Amino acid sequence: MPGHRMPGHRKTGRRMADAGGATRTRGWIGLIFVLLTMLLGGYLANAWHLLGRPLDRQGAAQVVEVKPGESLEKIRRCLIADGLLSSKAPLLQWARLTGRDRRVRSGFYELSPAQSPREIMEVLVRGQMLQVRVTIREGLTLSQTIACLAEALEEPYESFQEAASDSIWMRSLAIPAASLEGYLYPETYQFELGASPRTVLGAMVHACLDWFVGERQRQADSLGLSLHQVLTMASIIEAETAVSDERPRISAVYHNRLRRGWLLQADPTVAYALGRIGERLWQRDLEVDSPYNTYKYKGLPPGPICSPGLESIDAALQPLEGCRDLYFVARGDRTHVFSRTLKAHNRAKHSLR
Secondary structure, three states: OOOOOOOOOHHHHHHHHHHHHHHHHHHHHHHHHHHHHHHHHHHHHHHHHHHOOOOOOOOEEEEEEEEEEHHHHHHHHHHHHOEEEEEOHHHHHHHHOOOHHOOOOEEEEEOOOOHHHHHHHHHHHHHHEEEEEEEEOOOOOOHHHHHHHHHHHHHOOHHHHHHHHHHHHHOOOOOOOOOOOOOOOOOEEEEEOOHHHHHHHHHHHHHOOOOOOOOOHHHHHHHOOOOHHHHHHHHHHHHHHOOOHHHHOOOOOHHHHHHHOOOOOOOOHHHHOOOOOOOOOOHHHHOOOOOOOOOOOOOOOOOOOOOOOOHHHHHHHHHOOOOOOOOOEEOOOOOOOEOOHHHHHHHHHHOOO
16 A cells, blocks of 8 residues: 555565675675785795705805703794805794604714705704714724724713723623723724713723624634633734734734733733833833733733724734744734744744844
Protein backbone atom coordinates (compact mmCIF):
# COMPACT_ATOMS: atom_id res chain seq x y z
CA MET A 1 0.00 0.00 0.00
CA PRO A 2 1.15 3.55 -0.68
CA GLY A 3 2.90 5.10 2.27
CA HIS A 4 3.42 1.74 3.93
CA ARG A 5 7.15 1.02 4.94
CA MET A 6 8.28 -2.41 3.94
CA PRO A 7 9.75 -4.22 6.90
CA GLY A 8 13.53 -4.91 6.77
CA HIS A 9 14.33 -2.48 3.97
CA ARG A 10 16.78 -0.30 5.95
CA LYS A 11 18.50 -3.40 7.44
CA THR A 12 19.19 -4.81 4.00
CA GLY A 13 20.81 -1.58 2.87
CA ARG A 14 22.96 -1.60 5.95
CA ARG A 15 24.09 -5.12 5.14
CA MET A 16 25.02 -4.07 1.63
CA ALA A 17 27.01 -1.14 2.97
CA ASP A 18 28.79 -3.41 5.47
CA ALA A 19 29.61 -5.91 2.76
CA GLY A 20 31.17 -3.22 0.60
CA GLY A 21 33.29 -1.97 3.49
CA ALA A 22 34.45 -5.47 4.33
CA THR A 23 35.47 -6.03 0.73
CA ARG A 24 37.46 -2.82 0.70
CA THR A 25 39.12 -3.79 4.04
CA ARG A 26 40.06 -7.21 2.74
CA GLY A 27 41.50 -5.54 -0.33
CA TRP A 28 43.67 -3.27 1.75
CA ILE A 29 44.82 -6.17 3.93
CA GLY A 30 45.67 -8.19 0.85
CA LEU A 31 47.58 -5.26 -0.62
CA ILE A 32 49.49 -4.72 2.63
CA PHE A 33 50.27 -8.45 2.80
CA VAL A 34 51.60 -8.42 -0.75
CA LEU A 35 53.73 -5.37 -0.01
CA LEU A 36 55.06 -6.89 3.21
CA THR A 37 55.80 -10.13 1.39
CA MET A 38 57.65 -8.21 -1.30
CA LEU A 39 59.59 -6.24 1.31
CA LEU A 40 60.41 -9.34 3.35
CA GLY A 41 61.36 -11.27 0.24
CA GLY A 42 63.60 -8.44 -0.84
CA TYR A 43 65.19 -8.23 2.59
CA LEU A 44 65.79 -11.97 2.72
CA ALA A 45 67.19 -12.02 -0.78
CA ASN A 46 69.52 -9.16 0.06
CA ALA A 47 70.55 -10.81 3.34
CA TRP A 48 71.31 -14.09 1.56
CA HIS A 49 73.26 -12.17 -1.06
CA LEU A 50 75.36 -10.46 1.64
CA LEU A 51 75.99 -13.78 3.41
CA GLY A 52 77.33 -15.24 0.20
CA ARG A 53 79.53 -12.31 -0.84
CA PRO A 54 83.23 -12.26 0.25
CA LEU A 55 84.57 -8.98 1.56
CA ASP A 56 87.74 -9.06 -0.57
CA ARG A 57 88.50 -11.85 -3.05
CA GLN A 58 92.16 -10.79 -3.17
CA GLY A 59 92.58 -10.49 0.60
CA ALA A 60 95.25 -12.40 2.51
CA ALA A 61 94.41 -15.14 4.99
CA GLN A 62 94.94 -14.60 8.71
CA VAL A 63 95.20 -16.84 11.75
CA VAL A 64 92.30 -16.22 14.11
CA GLU A 65 91.90 -17.63 17.61
CA VAL A 66 88.44 -18.43 18.93
CA LYS A 67 88.71 -18.78 22.69
CA PRO A 68 86.58 -21.20 24.73
CA GLY A 69 83.25 -19.66 25.72
CA GLU A 70 83.64 -16.69 23.39
CA SER A 71 80.31 -15.39 22.07
CA LEU A 72 79.58 -15.22 18.38
CA GLU A 73 78.92 -11.49 18.71
CA LYS A 74 82.48 -10.97 20.00
CA ILE A 75 83.88 -13.23 17.30
CA ARG A 76 81.95 -11.24 14.67
CA ARG A 77 83.34 -7.93 15.96
CA CYS A 78 86.87 -9.29 15.84
CA LEU A 79 86.40 -10.58 12.28
CA ILE A 80 85.13 -7.17 11.19
CA ALA A 81 88.05 -5.42 12.92
CA ASP A 82 90.53 -7.79 11.25
CA GLY A 83 89.09 -7.01 7.81
CA LEU A 84 87.73 -10.52 7.30
CA LEU A 85 84.00 -9.82 7.43
CA SER A 86 81.66 -7.06 6.26
CA SER A 87 79.69 -5.30 8.99
CA LYS A 88 76.65 -5.38 6.68
CA ALA A 89 76.48 -9.17 6.57
CA PRO A 90 73.73 -10.40 8.93
CA LEU A 91 75.92 -13.23 10.18
CA LEU A 92 74.69 -13.12 13.78
CA GLN A 93 70.99 -13.16 12.86
CA TRP A 94 71.44 -16.04 10.38
CA ALA A 95 73.52 -18.03 12.86
CA ARG A 96 70.91 -17.59 15.59
CA LEU A 97 68.05 -18.59 13.29
CA THR A 98 69.88 -21.77 12.24
CA GLY A 99 71.38 -22.62 15.64
CA ARG A 100 74.93 -22.24 14.37
CA ASP A 101 75.77 -19.66 17.02
CA ARG A 102 75.75 -22.46 19.63
CA ARG A 103 77.99 -24.81 17.65
CA VAL A 104 81.14 -22.71 17.14
CA ARG A 105 84.27 -24.58 18.27
CA SER A 106 87.21 -22.90 19.94
CA GLY A 107 90.67 -23.13 18.39
CA PHE A 108 92.93 -21.53 15.80
CA TYR A 109 91.59 -21.00 12.29
CA GLU A 110 93.01 -19.71 9.04
CA LEU A 111 90.33 -17.39 7.65
CA SER A 112 90.36 -15.16 4.61
CA PRO A 113 88.28 -12.18 3.39
CA ALA A 114 88.04 -14.17 0.14
CA GLN A 115 85.64 -16.48 2.01
CA SER A 116 81.98 -15.54 2.22
CA PRO A 117 80.40 -15.05 5.66
CA ARG A 118 78.56 -18.37 5.19
CA GLU A 119 81.86 -20.15 4.41
CA ILE A 120 83.56 -18.57 7.43
CA MET A 121 80.67 -19.68 9.65
CA GLU A 122 80.85 -23.24 8.33
CA VAL A 123 84.58 -23.40 9.09
CA LEU A 124 83.94 -22.31 12.67
CA VAL A 125 81.07 -24.76 13.13
CA ARG A 126 82.85 -27.75 11.59
CA GLY A 127 85.97 -27.05 13.61
CA GLN A 128 88.24 -26.98 10.56
CA MET A 129 91.13 -25.70 12.63
CA LEU A 130 94.54 -24.68 11.39
CA GLN A 131 96.75 -27.75 11.05
CA VAL A 132 100.48 -27.72 11.73
CA ARG A 133 102.76 -30.29 10.12
CA VAL A 134 105.50 -31.48 12.48
CA THR A 135 108.26 -33.92 11.59
CA ILE A 136 110.06 -35.64 14.45
CA ARG A 137 113.12 -37.45 13.18
CA GLU A 138 114.52 -40.69 14.53
CA GLY A 139 117.06 -40.58 17.34
CA LEU A 140 115.87 -37.45 19.13
CA THR A 141 115.85 -37.48 22.91
CA LEU A 142 112.76 -36.54 24.89
CA SER A 143 114.01 -33.01 25.54
CA GLN A 144 114.92 -32.52 21.86
CA THR A 145 111.51 -33.79 20.76
CA ILE A 146 109.71 -31.47 23.18
CA ALA A 147 111.74 -28.53 21.88
CA CYS A 148 110.68 -29.32 18.29
CA LEU A 149 107.03 -29.65 19.26
CA ALA A 150 107.02 -26.44 21.30
CA GLU A 151 108.51 -24.46 18.42
CA ALA A 152 106.21 -25.90 15.75
CA LEU A 153 103.03 -25.58 17.79
CA GLU A 154 103.97 -22.19 19.28
CA GLU A 155 103.60 -23.46 22.84
CA PRO A 156 105.97 -22.87 25.77
CA TYR A 157 108.58 -25.58 26.22
CA GLU A 158 107.62 -25.70 29.89
CA SER A 159 104.06 -26.73 29.03
CA PHE A 160 105.29 -29.86 27.25
CA GLN A 161 107.85 -30.52 29.96
CA GLU A 162 105.16 -30.32 32.63
CA ALA A 163 102.95 -32.81 30.78
CA ALA A 164 105.88 -35.17 30.17
CA SER A 165 106.71 -35.22 33.88
CA ASP A 166 103.12 -35.83 35.06
CA SER A 167 103.37 -39.36 36.45
CA ILE A 168 99.60 -39.73 36.99
CA TRP A 169 98.83 -38.75 33.41
CA MET A 170 101.59 -41.03 32.08
CA ARG A 171 100.09 -43.99 33.91
CA SER A 172 96.86 -43.35 32.03
CA LEU A 173 98.79 -43.96 28.79
CA ALA A 174 99.55 -47.52 29.94
CA ILE A 175 103.25 -47.30 29.18
CA PRO A 176 105.53 -49.54 31.29
CA ALA A 177 107.88 -46.70 32.17
CA ALA A 178 108.27 -43.66 34.39
CA SER A 179 109.34 -41.48 31.46
CA LEU A 180 108.20 -40.80 27.90
CA GLU A 181 111.80 -41.21 26.70
CA GLY A 182 111.73 -43.56 23.71
CA TYR A 183 107.92 -43.67 23.55
CA LEU A 184 107.39 -40.60 21.33
CA TYR A 185 107.35 -42.26 17.93
CA PRO A 186 109.33 -40.35 15.27
CA GLU A 187 107.00 -39.53 12.42
CA THR A 188 105.43 -36.66 10.50
CA TYR A 189 102.27 -35.54 12.28
CA GLN A 190 99.40 -33.15 11.61
CA PHE A 191 98.32 -31.39 14.79
CA GLU A 192 95.81 -28.62 15.35
CA LEU A 193 97.51 -25.36 16.25
CA GLY A 194 96.79 -24.83 19.92
CA ALA A 195 96.38 -28.55 20.68
CA SER A 196 97.24 -29.27 24.30
CA PRO A 197 100.64 -30.86 25.10
CA ARG A 198 98.88 -33.92 26.52
CA THR A 199 96.90 -34.37 23.31
CA VAL A 200 100.06 -34.13 21.20
CA LEU A 201 102.26 -36.33 23.39
CA GLY A 202 99.46 -38.85 23.87
CA ALA A 203 99.03 -39.22 20.10
CA MET A 204 102.77 -39.87 19.69
CA VAL A 205 102.80 -42.48 22.45
CA HIS A 206 99.84 -44.29 20.90
CA ALA A 207 101.60 -44.21 17.52
CA CYS A 208 104.51 -46.01 19.17
CA LEU A 209 102.42 -48.59 21.02
CA ASP A 210 100.40 -49.36 17.89
CA TRP A 211 103.46 -51.05 16.37
CA PHE A 212 103.63 -53.60 19.17
CA VAL A 213 100.77 -55.83 18.18
CA GLY A 214 100.59 -59.18 16.42
CA GLU A 215 103.87 -60.38 14.98
CA ARG A 216 106.11 -57.87 16.76
CA GLN A 217 104.62 -58.82 20.11
CA ARG A 218 105.24 -62.52 19.31
CA GLN A 219 108.83 -61.75 18.33
CA ALA A 220 109.41 -59.91 21.60
CA ASP A 221 107.94 -62.82 23.55
CA SER A 222 110.17 -65.31 21.73
CA LEU A 223 113.23 -63.27 22.69
CA GLY A 224 112.06 -62.98 26.28
CA LEU A 225 111.98 -59.18 26.01
CA SER A 226 109.37 -56.76 27.29
CA LEU A 227 108.15 -53.81 25.24
CA HIS A 228 110.30 -51.53 27.38
CA GLN A 229 113.40 -53.66 26.77
CA VAL A 230 112.76 -53.78 23.03
CA LEU A 231 112.49 -49.98 22.87
CA THR A 232 115.63 -49.64 25.00
CA MET A 233 117.60 -51.94 22.68
CA ALA A 234 116.15 -50.23 19.61
CA SER A 235 117.11 -46.79 20.92
CA ILE A 236 120.75 -47.86 21.31
CA ILE A 237 120.76 -49.29 17.78
CA GLU A 238 119.23 -46.04 16.51
CA ALA A 239 121.95 -43.99 18.20
CA GLU A 240 124.73 -46.27 16.94
CA THR A 241 124.09 -46.14 13.20
CA ALA A 242 122.10 -44.44 10.49
CA VAL A 243 122.92 -47.21 8.00
CA SER A 244 119.89 -49.44 7.57
CA ASP A 245 121.82 -52.56 6.54
CA GLU A 246 123.94 -52.44 9.70
CA ARG A 247 121.11 -52.32 12.21
CA PRO A 248 120.32 -56.07 12.35
CA ARG A 249 124.05 -56.85 12.73
CA ILE A 250 124.54 -54.33 15.53
CA SER A 251 121.47 -55.82 17.16
CA ALA A 252 123.05 -59.27 16.90
CA VAL A 253 126.21 -58.04 18.64
CA TYR A 254 124.18 -56.71 21.58
CA HIS A 255 122.02 -59.83 21.81
CA ASN A 256 125.16 -62.00 21.73
CA ARG A 257 126.77 -59.99 24.53
CA LEU A 258 123.61 -60.08 26.64
CA ARG A 259 123.36 -63.85 26.31
CA ARG A 260 126.94 -64.19 27.52
CA GLY A 261 126.35 -61.85 30.43
CA TRP A 262 128.88 -59.34 29.11
CA LEU A 263 128.83 -55.59 29.43
CA LEU A 264 127.19 -53.98 26.39
CA GLN A 265 129.83 -51.23 26.28
CA ALA A 266 127.62 -49.04 24.12
CA ASP A 267 129.00 -45.52 23.76
CA PRO A 268 125.60 -43.88 23.15
CA THR A 269 124.37 -44.91 26.60
CA VAL A 270 127.33 -43.12 28.19
CA ALA A 271 126.70 -40.07 26.03
CA TYR A 272 123.08 -40.08 27.21
CA ALA A 273 124.20 -40.26 30.85
CA LEU A 274 126.37 -37.20 30.21
CA GLY A 275 123.67 -35.35 28.25
CA ARG A 276 125.86 -35.40 25.15
CA ILE A 277 124.11 -37.72 22.69
CA GLY A 278 125.83 -37.60 19.31
CA GLU A 279 129.05 -36.09 20.67
CA ARG A 280 132.48 -37.67 20.80
CA LEU A 281 133.43 -39.46 24.01
CA TRP A 282 136.81 -39.56 25.74
CA GLN A 283 138.27 -42.33 27.85
CA ARG A 284 137.56 -40.41 31.06
CA ASP A 285 133.87 -40.21 30.12
CA LEU A 286 133.56 -43.98 30.44
CA GLU A 287 134.06 -43.64 34.20
CA VAL A 288 130.82 -41.74 34.83
CA ASP A 289 128.78 -43.44 37.54
CA SER A 290 125.34 -43.86 36.02
CA PRO A 291 123.02 -46.83 35.48
CA TYR A 292 123.15 -45.77 31.83
CA ASN A 293 126.92 -46.41 31.72
CA THR A 294 127.00 -49.83 30.04
CA TYR A 295 130.78 -49.93 30.54
CA LYS A 296 130.10 -50.24 34.29
CA TYR A 297 126.72 -51.95 34.59
CA LYS A 298 125.65 -55.18 32.90
CA GLY A 299 122.50 -55.65 30.92
CA LEU A 300 120.36 -53.06 29.25
CA PRO A 301 120.20 -49.55 30.76
CA PRO A 302 117.07 -48.55 32.72
CA GLY A 303 115.26 -47.28 29.65
CA PRO A 304 115.50 -45.90 26.10
CA ILE A 305 118.01 -43.16 25.36
CA CYS A 306 116.15 -41.70 22.36
CA SER A 307 113.15 -42.33 20.12
CA PRO A 308 113.89 -45.23 17.75
CA GLY A 309 112.35 -45.54 14.33
CA LEU A 310 110.62 -48.64 13.01
CA GLU A 311 113.79 -49.99 11.35
CA SER A 312 115.63 -49.98 14.66
CA ILE A 313 112.65 -51.51 16.46
CA ASP A 314 112.54 -54.34 13.90
CA ALA A 315 116.30 -54.78 14.15
CA ALA A 316 116.01 -55.18 17.92
CA LEU A 317 113.36 -57.85 17.35
CA GLN A 318 115.15 -59.53 14.45
CA PRO A 319 118.94 -59.62 15.02
CA LEU A 320 120.96 -60.85 12.05
CA GLU A 321 120.49 -64.60 11.95
CA GLY A 322 123.64 -66.69 12.40
CA CYS A 323 125.77 -63.66 13.33
CA ARG A 324 128.38 -64.44 16.01
CA ASP A 325 130.01 -61.00 16.14
CA LEU A 326 130.75 -59.59 19.59
CA TYR A 327 132.46 -56.30 18.73
CA PHE A 328 132.29 -53.41 16.29
CA VAL A 329 134.15 -50.16 15.83
CA ALA A 330 133.21 -47.08 13.81
CA ARG A 331 135.11 -46.41 10.59
CA GLY A 332 134.37 -42.71 10.60
CA ASP A 333 132.14 -42.83 7.54
CA ARG A 334 129.03 -43.87 9.49
CA THR A 335 129.78 -47.58 8.95
CA HIS A 336 131.46 -50.10 11.27
CA VAL A 337 133.96 -52.96 11.26
CA PHE A 338 132.57 -56.04 13.00
CA SER A 339 134.65 -58.71 14.77
CA ARG A 340 134.07 -62.02 16.52
CA THR A 341 137.15 -61.89 18.75
CA LEU A 342 138.79 -59.26 20.91
CA LYS A 343 142.06 -59.78 19.02
CA ALA A 344 140.40 -58.99 15.68
CA HIS A 345 138.59 -56.07 17.25
CA ASN A 346 141.85 -54.57 18.55
CA ARG A 347 143.42 -54.94 15.11
CA ALA A 348 140.44 -53.13 13.57
CA LYS A 349 140.74 -50.28 16.08
CA HIS A 350 144.46 -49.96 15.46
CA SER A 351 144.01 -49.86 11.68
CA LEU A 352 141.38 -47.12 11.96
CA ARG A 353 143.43 -44.73 14.07
